[in-house]
Amino acid sequence: MRKVFVFSVFAAVFGLFFIRAASAQEEFKPSVDFKGSWLAAGYLDTGNQGTYPDGSFQAPAMRLKTNIGVAPDAKIVLRMNLDNAAFNGFDFMMLEYMGILGSVSPSFKDSAFNPNLRIGRFKLDMGEETIANNPVDGALISASAGNMTGFDEGLMLFQSLPKERAGIPLKWSFTIANGNKGAGADNEQAKSMLLKVGVNPLESLYMSMSYYNSGDIGTASTDITFAGLGTGPANATEWDRTVFEFDVRYDFMPGPKEKRLEPGATAFSDSKAFVRLAYGMFTDDGSDKAAPVVSVTDRDGNYMYLDGVYNATDKIYLAARYSFIGFDESSLYDSLNGVTANKYTRISLGIGYRLSDNVHVKTEFTSNSEDVPAGTDEPENNQIGLLFTARF
Numbered sequence: 179m180r181k182v183f184v185f186s187v188f189a190a191v192f193g194l195f196f197i198r199a200a201s202a203q204e205e206f207k208p209s210v211d212f213k214g215s216w217l218a219a220g221y222l223d224t225g226n227q228g229t230y231p232d233g234s235f236q237a238p239a240m241r242l243k244t245n246i247g248v249a250p251d252a253k254i255v256l257r258m259n260l261d262n263a264a265f266n267g268f269d270f271m272m273l274e275y276m277g278i279l280g281s282v283s284p285s286f287k288d289s290a291f292n293p294n295l296r297i298g299r300f301k302l303d304m305g306e307e308t309i310a311n312n313p314v315d316g317a318l319i320s321a322s323a324g325n326m327t328g329f330d331e332g333l334m335l336f337q338s339l340p341k342e343r344a345g346i347p348l349k350w351s352f353t354i355a356n357g358n359k360g361a362g363a364d365n366e367q368a369k370s371m372l373l374k375v376g377v378n379p380l381e382s383l384y385m386s387m388s389y390y391n392s393g394d395i396g397t398a399s400t401d402i403t404f405a406g407l408g409t410g411p412a413n414a415t416e417w418d419r420t421v422f423e424f425d426v427r428y429d430f431m432p433g434p435k436e437k438r439l440e441p442g443a444t445a446f447s448d449s450k451a452f453v454r455l456a457y458g459m460f461t462d463d464g465s466d467k468a469a470p471v472v473s474v475t476d477r478d479g480n481y482m483y484l485d486g487v488y489n490a491t492d493k494i495y496l497a498a499r500y501s502f503i504g505f506d507e508s509s510l511y512d513s514l515n516g517v518t519a520n521k522y523t524r525i526s527l528g529i530g531y532r533l534s535d536n537v538h539v540k541t542e543f544t545s546n547s548e549d550v551p552a553g554t555d556e557p558e559n560n561q562i563g564l565l566f567t568a569r570f
């Protein structure tokens with residue numbers, strides 16, 4: 179009897195939803211645009227062991243994003259990764275529905291719980307750097323040493339609440355996703371969980387906390403990486419990754435365009451200046467469950483960055499960042515940004531010039547220092563670059 183009741187309620191709710199969706203569709207004309215696409219192209223040169231030892235013209239970063247409006251509050255988002263002029267797959271392939279419960283019943287419309295929905299493949303809402311960890315959105319060409327980032331298939335709910343609702347402006351996001359690398363089927367039943375909460379307690383102050391756990395991913399790699407590292411600890415037949423990050427940002431003379439609760443791309447900030455501090459801790463917890471059982475060394479470590487942007491004029495911006503990532507245990511070495519190291523430290527200094535709102539030219543010098551195993555030489559991999567960037 180109870181089952182019938184529950185089913186009837188579901189049927190009623192979804193029946194209402196589909197009737198509303200159907201009636202909305204009759205009036206709605208689908209739209210297509212490419213907003214949020216971008217390109218970076220220019221010249222990059224590194225030391226002998228870096229990526230561009232001979233100095234080269236490159237088109238290192240390109241995304242073509244297609245937004246297809248399918249209802250007043252819903253769109254399909256497809257984004258192609260075309261870095262280095264190759265097709266590297268879709269990093270976004272999702273349906274985004276704003277205020278989904280408001281479409282079920284108008285009484286949810288302005289309620290404290292009326293989240294937006296993303297379903298499909300999308301970027302994980304982990305930390306703050308991920309908003310602009312590319313040469314176009316970032317005031318700097320390089321990301322931080324830690325560069326915590328990832329895309330996965332899953333479901334994300336998120337909502338921003340004004341001061342009147344939550345006491346202070348507050349936003350949250352909750353994501354449940356497969357966890358394993360790539361867009362294929364999940365390899366283990368366990369799902370990854372990601373929770374982020376951000377607050378804007380003072381006009382110029384923004385803080386957020388993010389917590390991620392991949393769940394067991396067997397012998398697969400994670401879809402979230404730090405310093406490009408997504409493989410499990412050596413010899414692990416099951417493992418999971420946990421990351422906790424705290425972020426704080428302070429803006430000086432904030433401009434009218436950017437919402438302080440939702441700070442955007444750093445190259446496009448309309449504040450006079452801002453500084454950010456991020457600190458994160460990670461644990462890669464592995465074990466060997468297949469005979470012959472060998473011991474597995476877990477990877478514990480931390481990362482941080484301190485960066486800032488100063489808009490000297492409307493046209494010119496200066497940017498700087500200090501960042502590192504490293505393992506707690508001094509005897510532990512693994513691949514950090516492609517170098518076998520215990521700790522990786524990066525300092526970046528850059529200048530950008532806005533040719534127009536959407537077209538910038540930027541130059542940057544980045545120094546990379548690694549703590550490498552005894553007997554090996556630290557690679558010469560400092561980088562200098564000049565890139566034109568365009569967003570549309």
Ligand SMILES: [Ca+2]
Nearest residue numbers: 358359360401
């Ligand atoms: Ca995946």
Ligand SMILES: [Ca+2]
Nearest residue numbers: 356357366368
């Ligand atoms: Ca899984």
Ligand SMILES: [Ca+2]
Nearest residue numbers: 546547557559
């Ligand atoms: Ca180096």
